[in-house]
Amino acid sequence: MSDDMKRLAAERAVADVTSGMRLGIGTGSTAEHFVRALGVRVRGGLDVIGVPTSERTRALAQEEGIPLTTLEETPALDLTVDGADEIDNALRLIKGGGGAHLREKIVAAASTRMIVIADGSKCVQTLGKFPLPIEVVPFGLGATRNALEKLFVSLGLGGELTMRGGEQHPFVTDGGHYILDAHLTAIPDAETLARALVAVPGVVEHGLFIGLADKAYVAGTDGVFEMTAGSEV
Missing domain, CATH: 3.30.70.260 (ACT domain)
Known part of the structure; x- marks a missing residue:
């Protein structure tokens, strides 16, 4: 069920991607659903270029046929889509369960916007239960x-x-x-x-991401909820 929810959140985020975008592409199980869904749209004609946040993401994006670049070649990005290990109602995050938070933070900071994709279990009142x-x-x-x-x-x-x-x-x-x-x-x-x-x-x-996320798509049993700062968790 959790994996299905991750996929739903990822597919919702892919709908926000438009041709011409320079994308930061996150790391982790939820981000992998995003990469696969993005690959479907790229093969259907969507014109984007991405910066992967890990070697694992790079390999999957290449398999999906997504054109890739680097921050040296493309230092300013339009949008980063990534998962989170925890998220609170101020859109503060804990990330790094997959060990890629350094590159993830560099890429997110180089982006105009960041969308977080997650299932409802990642929402917390206070950060810190996740190491x-x-x-x-x-x-x-x-x-x-x-x-x-x-x-x-x-x-x-x-x-x-x-x-x-x-x-x-x-x-x-x-x-x-x-x-x-x-x-x-x-x-x-x-x-x-x-x-x-x-x-x-x-x-x-460190894995505290503060002031980087603009919104989150959080999937639960009732569907996908769009979360912004101040939303009820």
């Missing part, structure tokens, strides 16, 4: 971890900080970095945490 991904440089990992733990204590946030993939075989992002997942349970002030995280040496990027 917050923090992408870090492998060098100095112990010091970076210590700094993050002290930061969480200073902000009154509890929870374990774990290495994605495990200490012996860490998950490595497309950019060659590691991911520390912060199990914070709740993030009452996402803006303050976001600013504090980027100030920690060794942190490359």
Whole structure:
């Protein structure tokens, strides 16, 4: 059922795509439905070009026959469509469950608009139940971890900080970095945490997306709901 809902949300977002658009194309299970639906429209004559946010998305887009570019060649995009691991009623997001949030955030920030596609289970009153991904440089990992733990204590946030993939075989992002997942349970002030995280040496990027999404298509048992800032979750 969840997969069907993801597909419905993705298909709704594809309807917003028009010929001539420069697209940011997200990563993850919901975004893959978008890529497949977009491929159908491209093969039907839709003229678009896309920037994929991961090597996995790039491979799928190429399979679907979607023309691709890079931010070096096309630095300004019209629209990014991507999924989310959590979304609140202010359209703040947690992303990075697939390990691509660095590229996803770069692409989203280069876009005039961002549409989020999700099923209803991703909607929350307060961000934080989903572990917050923090992408870090492998060098100095112990010091970076210590700094993050002290930061969480200073902000009154509890929870374990774990290495994605495990200490012996860490998950490595497309950019060659590691991911520390912060199990914070709740993030009452996402803006303050976001600013504090980027100030920690060794942190490359984090999974809090604030001020980037313009709307979301959220699919549930009653169909697809268009969500904007202030909508009931």
